[in-house]
Amino acid sequence: MQCHKRGRDASWCCHPDLEELATRELTAAEREQRAIEAASELGVEYTEQVEQAGQDAWAKIRAHQGSAAA
Known part of the structure; x- marks a missing residue:
């Protein structure tokens, strides 16, 4: 379980799947809903x-990221 301090109020957020939520790719349904x-x-x-x-904007972003990494 990962725990992270949040903001100035020094409260803590603990979630067993925090890392997985932060790093996994969203599903098509989740992307559309967002x-x-x-x-x-x-x-x-x-x-x-x-x-x-x-979609066009994301394609441009990915293309730029690819050229920046090259």
């Missing part, structure tokens, strides 16, 4: 056009 929630928080309707724009 995208829908993020769009909602921004006041944007989550449409196919918004989804495609997000």
